[in-house]
Amino acid sequence: MEGKLMILLPLIVFFSTVEAQQHVEKMQHHQNSDSFTLELVHRHAFQFTNNKLKTRQERLEDLLHRDVIRHRIASHRVQTRRRSGEAISASASTEMPLASAVDYAIAQYFTTLNIGTPSQKFRLVVDTGSDLTWVSCRYGCSGRGGDCSRKGRMKGNRVFHAPSSSSFSPIPCASEMCDVVASPFTLTTCPTPLTPCAYAYSYVDGSEAVGVLANETITVGLTNGRKTRLRNVVIGCTNSYKASIGHIDGILGISNTKYSFTTYAAEKFGARFSYCLVDHLSHLNVTNYLTFGKRRNQVKVLGNTRYTRLELDAIPSFYAVNVKGISIGGKMLEIPMKVWDTTQGGGMIIDSGTSLTRLVDSAYRTVMEVLTKSVSKYQRVKLDTIPMEYCINATAGFDKTLVPKLIIHFKDGARFEPHWKSYIIDAGGGIRCLGFSPAGFPGLSTIGNIMQQNYLWEFDLEGKKLGFAPSSCNNS
Known part of the structure; x- marks a missing residue:
């Protein structure tokens, strides 16, 4: 297994909305709060251990096995760039391919996110090594070999039903966004300019996520107790994934790229984010938090x-x-x-x-x-x-x-x-x-x-x- 692992400013396609509504939401946002928080749950939390508590040694063994894989992936990614002779610069980083080679089995923290309108709740891997935020999803029959049935779950996991969300807006395959975000992992077919941008997001471990790119609304809780909507966030609607991600519904990509979730959220809330991780041997119910915004964690x-x-x-x-x-x-x-x-x-x-x-x-x-x-x-x-x-x-x-x-x-x-x-x-x-x-x-x-x-x-x-x-x- 080869190749893995982290934010600038997002490149987002905005679809028209009512100007007055945007103004009201903007005013409400500034009046309500300047930050929001996501709960981080460690992979060894009770709900992820099949109700079987592990010993300290078993937990450490589990973590270190995943470290080896993750470092190989990170090194592969950097060395591939260096061998290609590309200059490492800010402009080059905006064109980084989507294949961050994340191995979902090795992620350490998870969170829940409310996606769509009305919102649907999903449990996602929080990964500093993934550029794309995606969720198991049903939308038409796009992609290669995708199961396009209207099942509620994919391999036992929850599935986002895109047609049920009024804010789901597929990104056209002929758009610049499709080229920037998905290239070179877009599927080659683009029968019409408005056909959704299809991707085959490949990973060095041989796994693959196939689906379409879209702009979608994500609802988050502000630190003052209220909620706000993040509109036009780029997500992947993955209808086929060739690997097992256990009890997880998708990935929250928070890498250092212009289109990652963290970059987008941080820009909207003051270009800052923070976290504080408790001891890995703490009680399993102890919670960590990831905060976006100017207000300190x-x-x-x-x-x-x-x-x-x-x-x-x-x-x-x-x-x-x-x-x-x-x-x-x-x-x-x-x-x-x-x-x-x-x-x-x-x-x-x-x-x-x-x-x-x-x-x-x-x-x-x-x-x-x-x-x-x-x-x-x-x-x-x-x-x-x-x-x-x-x-x-x-x-x-x-x-x-x-x-x-x-x-x-x-x-x-x-x-x-x-x-x-x-x-x-x-x-x-x-x-x-x-x-x-x-x-x-x-x-x-x-x-x-x-x-x-x-x-x-x-x-x-x-x-x-x-x-x-x-x-x-x-x-x-």
């Missing part, structure tokens, strides 16, 4: 917010940061600068869909050498089912004072200081493991969601800056 921060430049144009589709180096115990490690340089095949991204922090080999070996010395007093153990290189037996208790402070330094002077338990990970049963995994070079390093835990992350797309502050990730 309403969680309590436990320190100052620091800011670094968000490199939106450095690695197309990804949220990249400009790293200077890593220090442990106050000493800067000797890591080649090319590891962090996107022009030399390196770079670091921040990704909510990857669990462990991945470092390319030279950085990984250096970090692991220092950290293993700090916990060398404990007996080393090997966990056959968990692909982490160094684990220890701490059943008699773990002395956290032995753990040196790890800091990621950014070129503009900002410093990210993750909590020690985010890189000395509790694997259950008194076993702790060093929470890093290796990646080949050239390739990307990734700040994974375990290292991001208990921090509030704010993405300012207009100002191109990333804010972060330690947080309990709750409102108390």
Whole structure:
């Protein structure tokens, strides 16, 4: 399995509506709220585990297996671009193909979204690696081999019935939008200019989503308790999907492209979004939130917010940061600068869909050498089912004072200081493991969601800056 993984400003086709209605809605929007929030549910939440609770070790094993697949997909995507000789620039990123190679089985968070008029509720994978938002859907008999019956569900999942929505507006195959969003994965046939734009959204793992593109209305709850409609959001009406996505109805694409959902929502609400992820070992009912808009995610921060430049144009589709180096115990490690340089095949991204922090080999070996010395007093153990290189037996208790402070330094002077338990990970049963995994070079390093835990992350797309502050990730 090859190839996967993140926002600018959306390219949307607007269909005419009544001007007065638009004006009223705009006024209501500004009077009501300047942000909205989506609940994020982790893949290990009770409703996704077939009512069978997993042990800590089983949960960690599950996450790490998916990390390996996700990183292969991300690296494949970047390397394919580099081999093609295309310049990595803002203008090039607007023409990124739809095949982000997302593997739906590996996503970590889910949310519910109300789509259409009247709205229909669906459970979607929240994926920073997918450009297109799509839902299992029935609309005519478009696509290749699609099941066009009026069944309520597709392979056991809920299905959006497009003809029942008054706001569903297919994008014509002869339109510029069809070329920009779906190319090169549009189906070649365009019998008439108004025929819906059909796509075959292919993934490197061999799966494929087939359907038509449309503009649709999505209803979201504002932070003041009211609701508002996001109109003319580009979605995919997928009538055939060649793979299993379990109990999920589709994908919420929040990558760094001009037509992703996050870009569109962030633009409408002030070009910002934020999230705060609780510890992955927290009670399964603990909730995370993704907030779009100028109003900060309403969680309590436990320190100052620091800011670094968000490199939106450095690695197309990804949220990249400009790293200077890593220090442990106050000493800067000797890591080649090319590891962090996107022009030399390196770079670091921040990704909510990857669990462990991945470092390319030279950085990984250096970090692991220092950290293993700090916990060398404990007996080393090997966990056959968990692909982490160094684990220890701490059943008699773990002395956290032995753990040196790890800091990621950014070129503009900002410093990210993750909590020690985010890189000395509790694997259950008194076993702790060093929470890093290796990646080949050239390739990307990734700040994974375990290292991001208990921090509030704010993405300012207009100002191109990333804010972060330690947080309990709750409102108390």
